[in-house]
Amino acid sequence: MTSVDLVLPPTDQQTPTAALLQAPDVQSLEMAIGDMHVLLEQHGYVVAVYPSAIAPAHERRLYSVRSVLESDRIALLKVDLPPLGIAVLVRQLRQLSICDFSPGVIASAARLLSHYIHAGALLHSVTKFDRVPVDLRTHAKSWVPGSQFAVVASPQPQLVTIGPKAEPPTGPEFPTELMTAKGQSQSEWVKQTLAPAWKVQTIHEAELPSDSPAWWGTGKLVEFAAYLPDISVLYQLVCSVRREICHWCGLELIGDLCGFCSSPLPAAENRMHHAGVLSQGAPAPPQS
Structure with missing residues (x-):
């Protein structure tokens, strides 16, 4: 992970x-290479997840470390979810x-699981928001005192004026x-209105990630x-x-793209088979 505030507390003792993969302005390249070498020696493989909005220098550092080590055991996964969604x-x-999943399956599971994370935010203004299309009428409403907007960025973009x-x-x-994380807002709309509408089982609170306001x-x-x-549900979902086998690096994968070498499956094999393990009409993961 590239930011400590994207590491949520564990769900259990297991x-x-x-x-944490530090940014270049915090850690030297030599130290970063040493840390990655230790991780590989201890665990065998490393799956590094980082946000698409990461600083370019930080992303270059990740690729530099992998290049210097000449390792095919490091997966670099850029994820286009909001910060709290990435933490989840x-x-x-x-x-x-x-x-009992292989490293290749764990890495490629990131794309599958991201389709089942409904990530969004309650915003008091959308004047500087460009992640979801915002029409001029909605922009104008941002200037009205007390306006609030419910935005879902993933898996399908939505914007609703509350x-x-x-x-x-x-x-x-x-x-x-x-999972909720409050910024400079005192609104209880997420807990009082959204959670019941979505029929969530439990509400948890976390610290707002530092990248969220931007x-x-x-x-x-x-x-x-x-x-x-x-x-157990996550396990069944991945198993379904x-x-x-990646034709380039030989690792196992699910979906159509290897998480380690980013090689796509040949067209004839480019398919996903889903067993419908989620109840209540859960959608099958899209073929992408």
């Missing part, structure tokens, strides 16, 4: 923590890391828990992410997808 995804991968008659954004069709374009927000918390 869930391991995550290693990383914890799910930490949960799965103690299961009002007495407004319906909340469409949520997951399967049982989830909800990602959402405002510090007046309440970020949230609905997710699958049960490791057909496994392939």
